[in-house]
Amino acid sequence: MIPGPDAILEQKYPFTVPALGYATTAVEPAVDAQTMTIHHDRHHAAYVTNLNTALASQTALHQHTLGELLMGLRRWPAAVQTAIRNNGGGHANHALFWKLLSPGGASAPSGKLAEWIARDFGSTDALKAQLKAAGTGQFGSGWAWLVKTATNRLAVRGLPNQDSPLLEGELPIVGLDVWEHAYYLKYQNRRADYLDALLARINWDVAGAQVL
Numbered sequence: 001m002i003p004g005p006d007a008i009l010e011q012k013y014p015f016t017v018p019a020l021g022y023a024t025t026a027v028e029p030a031v032d033a034q035t036m037t038i039h040h041d042r043h044h045a046a047y048v049t050n051l052n053t054a055l056a057s058q059t060a061l062h063q064h065t066l067g068e069l070l071m072g073l074r075r076w077p078a079a080v081q082t083a084i085r086n087n088g089g090g091h092a093n094h095a096l097f098w099k100l101l102s103p104g105g106a107s108a109p110s111g112k113l114a115e116w117i118a119r120d121f122g123s124t125d126a127l128k129a130q131l132k133a134a135g136t137g138q139f140g141s142g143w144a145w146l147v148k149t150a151t152n153r154l155a156v157r158g159l160p161n162q163d164s165p166l167l168e169g170e171l172p173i174v175g176l177d178v179w180e181h182a183y184y185l186k187y188q189n190r191r192a193d194y195l196d197a198l199l200a201r202i203n204w205d206v207a208g209a210q211v212l
């Protein structure tokens with residue numbers, strides 16, 4: 001059972017890493033088990049640890065959800081904005097990423113998401129091409145995103161580091177991690193091949209639940 005799409009955004013301090021929910025071998029060969037283990041158990045866990053450390057003394061922020069912390073970033077004390085942006089973003093982004101790679105589920109968009117993709121991109125293949133271009137074109141570390149904009153359109157974004165689309169009031173629907181830690185053990189410099197493999201593994205039920 002996959003928890004609701006926004007469940008992670010409802011978390012409050014102290015934050016916890018969600019279980020992967022499937023075997024580390026389950027996404028092979030697209031993502032190898034060693035990468036999956038290191039990525040989830042160390043990289044994602046580090047974002048959560050660092051977020052908790054940064055917010056430990058910020059008791060006024062403990063009442064706010066992860067989603068609120070990201071969407072309202074400029075409202076918080078300057079001393080913790082960078083930590084929330086980087087580590088809060090890292091937590092939210094990876095939690096969605098693991099769900100998008102969940103084995104099973106629809107292999108193509110359906111329902112409202114399919115309608116919106118047809119409206120805004122023409123076809124799922126055209127969307128995938130734009131996501132791949134955003135991922136390969138992202139200089140250094142970052143993510144390629146399919147987002148729902150404030151005006152209920154779909155758009156592809158390339159964002160640096162762990163910047164969440166939520167920082168700009170856009171809802172993440174699909175996120176593709178193009179940090180080297182996500183693919184280097186298996187793909188080395190072949191980021192485009194990694195993106196092809198990811199795009200073929202997207203659980204479109206998870207993505208579709210984001211636009212309901």
Ligand code: MN3
Pocket residue numbers: 039043094177179181182
């Ligand atoms: Mn990552």
